[in-house]
Amino acid sequence: MSGDVVGKLARGSFFSRLFGQGRQPLRLVAVPRDHVIGDRARGDALLAGRFLLGSDTVALNEIDFAEVGTHGPLAREIQSFSWLRDLAASTSRERGARLAEAIAGRWLIAHGTRIDNAWAPELWGERILFWTAYAPYILSSRDGGYRSALLNTLAKGARHLDAHADKAPPGLHRITAWAGAVVGSLTLQGGLGRLSRSESGLMRSLSGAQFEDGGLMSRSPLEQMLLVDRLGLVRAAYFAAKQAPPESLENTAAAALAALHGVTMGDNALSSWQGGNPGDSARLSALVEGCGMRARPLRAARGWGYHRLSALGTIVVVDAAPPPPPKMAAMGCASTLALEMSDGAQRMVVNCGGPGPVPTELPDELVQALRTTAAHSTLVLSDTNSTAILPDGSLGKGVADVGIERSEDNDCSRLEASHDGYVKGFGLIHQRRISLGNDGKELRGEDRLVARGRRKIREAAPYAIRFHLAPGVEATVTADGMGAILRSTGAPPWNFRCRGAMLQVEESLFIDGRGQPVPTLQLVVVGEISGVGGEIAWQFRRSS
Known part of the structure; x- marks a missing residue:
């Protein structure tokens, strides 16, 4: 997008006609500093005239905000202006401002004079977070008409949030809306009078979307990462305005970060839960x-x-809770009692994952299959999901109660968890016991099916305990069919053994941090179980 475009857009007479004249000039009383470094590759693409997200691309010289709309991940990303962070990572303020102001000018023409879908509270919340943090990139123009139009629209957006933030969907969207309201109060001239109300709204939205331990009720690591980002930008606005953040907000932000750390593997990327993938380790x-x-x-x-066990470089993360409620997660997964494991930076056992909240070329049928119990590293009974996934994609009945016992001693960390997802259909409780030795060399496990309730299996039901292997992990089955040697370039060999069943190696796939499928393998322990239940023991042991 050339400087000529900026000249055509950012003319004082044009914006004065569009937004009116005679308004009191506004200014920002504080400009927060975003300490998070953006994605330089995406910034380079912006400078080259391309907006990239997942598998989608938009040419910036053809961008029309009225046509872009707000539907879908790509449109919402463009509308949010969060890409300003990537632009700043790629170029100087002077060069970046020419591009950023041209795009902001187009946004003002399409949406600045009327309230439409682009004024959704969650979009305005995110827009305020990034417009204020990157004000030098969108307010460097010497054209008073453009500057006045943008600042007055920003102030109007902040007032819009005061009245409409609670209309955003519950969860991260509502938190984002109130986060923008707080930042608007802190940074816009005359906004401090609204700060108390905005703070109350933000804390209310957090308490309605977070568990007491800091994790979001959506149970999505990718959303948790965005939550930490939102709260970091809010804190930066307090410091820029020379105001002290409320202690309750500080405690909430710290808890959110601890929860995010809890689902991070040894390669500094996320474990794959609730339809998400590892993401970009550099971004995290x-x-x-x-x-x-x-x-x-x-x-x-x-x-x-998510329970975390770690010892000398070995990390295990276990899903020990029911799936998220439908109102908090449209794409929840039947993953209860699944686990992931890494040895140093090498992932060993994974879940298949999913595309997350980015555009994808994956077939919808595959995206839905990735939500099933079989796509996770846990036990599957009679090829049935532990929590039903209904034809419309929503979660049905299944796991309602998860029991947990955890202990630590001088030898190992132990976790015993159980779920009731198979009680109604089979009369069986699934229990998983695991222990990680304090030297990090051995993960012992036991999957038990225990009779519960009146319903009984008439004869027998097949089961499969799946351990999906990370890309690059090769598996060689031992001669007795009860074990496998796992080799990779990033870690010493690991030996897998099972007792009470037979082992198979089958094809699998893994969705990587770019949302792309990667072929891989899975260990599958197979057998049959009767109505009285039974148990299957297994072990991963590092050879050195």
Whole structure:
């Protein structure tokens, strides 16, 4: 997008005609500093005239905000202006401002004079977070008409949030809306009078979307990462305005970061839960380094539900909670009692994952299949999901209660968890016991099916305990068919053994941090279980 475009858009007479004249000039009283470094590759693409997100691309010289709309991940990303962070990582303020102001000018023409879908509270919340943090990129123009139009629209957006933030969907969207309201109060001239109300709204939205341990009720690590980002930008606005953040907000932000750390694997990327994937480890590291907070990983999470066991470089994360409620997660998964494991930076056992909240070329049928119990590293009874996935994509009945017992001693960390997802259909409780030795060399496990309730299996039901392997992990079955040697370039070999069943190696796939499928393998322990139940023991042991 050339400088000529900026000249045509950012003319004082044009914007004065569009937005009117004679308004009191506004100004920002504080400009927050975003310490999170953006994605330089995406910034380079912006400078080259391309907006990239997942598998979708938009040519910036053809961008028309009225046509872009707000439907879908790509449109919402463009509308939010969060890409300003990537632009800033790629170029100087002077060069970046020419592009940013041209796009902001087009946004003002399409949406600045009327309230439409682009004024959705969650979009305005995110827009305020990034317009204020990157004000030098969108307010460098010497054209008073353009500057006045943008600042007055920003103030109008902040007032819009005061009245409509609670209309955003519950969860991260509503938190984002109120976060924008708080930042608007802190940074816009005359906004401090609204700060108390905005703070109350933000804390109310957080308490309605977070468990007490800091994790979001959506149970999505990718959303948790965005939550930490939002709260980091809010804290930056307090510091820029020379105001002290409320203690309750500081505690909430620290808890959110601890929950995020709790689902991070040894390669500094996320474990794959609730339709998400590892994401970009560099982006996660930049966010953690730049958010201005420090916290230790949450190990025993009751609400958030992800339990973490770690010892000398070996990390295990277990889903020990029911799936999220439908109102908090449209794409929840039947993953209860699944696990992931890494040895140093090498992932060993994974879940298949999913595309997350980005555009994808994956077939919808595959995206839905990735939500099933079989796509996760846990036990599947009679090829049935532990929580039903209904034809419309919503979650049905299944896991309602998860029991947890955890202990630590000088030898190992132990976790015993159980779920009732198979009680109604089969009269069986699934129990999973795991222990990780304190030297990090051995993960022992036992899956038990225990009779519960009146319903009984008439004869027998097949089961499969699946351990999906990370890309690059090769599996060689031992001669007795009861074990396998797992080799990878990033870790010493691991030996897998099972007792009470037979082992098979089958094809699988893994959705990587770019949302793309990667072929891989899975260990499948297979057998049959009777109505009285039974148990299957297994073990991963590092050879050195």
